[in-house]
Amino acid sequence: ILNVEQSPQSLHVQEGDSTNFTCSFPSSNFYALHWYRWETAKSPEALFVMTLNGDEKKKGRISATLNTKEGYSYLYIKGSQPEDSATYLCAFTRSGTASKLTFGTGTRLQVTL
């Protein structure tokens, strides 16, 4: 059974704060790690797909790192803004599985003024 865990479950920060969350996943048979941003009543929006150990990816104020040997990824948001409020999901793909995504429970971020 694949277990993808995310922490914390929820986070409440002030505008301008920087924050980070963790995704842990099985380190064996790794293929890819996906990060999604999911606003209420909208579709999950793809942020990053990471495949190589040591990968770092950046999109504006959001960045992510990947450690496939120990099975974790961090997502960082620099200078949080209210529009960053959303649930951040990570999803793991195992090699040889037609790339189905196994999701974590998500981290719900709320940024207030």
Added chain:
Amino acid sequence: EPEVTQTPSHQVTQMGQEVILRCVPISNHLYFYWYRQILGQKVEFLVSFYNNEISEKSEIFDDQFSVERPDGSNFTLKIRSTKLEDSAMYFCASREGAGNQPQHFGDGTRLSIL
């Protein structure tokens, strides 16, 4: 920007009835998926579809479930005889090519079984 569209946004159905959820994936995408999220639980994989056949399915995807791509644009999920526990948000996703590309999701269909 092209997007995955799903209809209806909300479907209410009596237990035991058949329901069809519809999806129009992004036009040049080759891989198609259905996921669902029961309230308060993780998003879970149901089925993947490529080259007009199922490539993988989960334990949830039993004989009551089927998928079809009847006309090269629509991708449908049918539940033959719905149960109360089928109540969930159902998401369609599509992917263009290689497995290291992202899956693009629709807004979902909320299925409520009474």
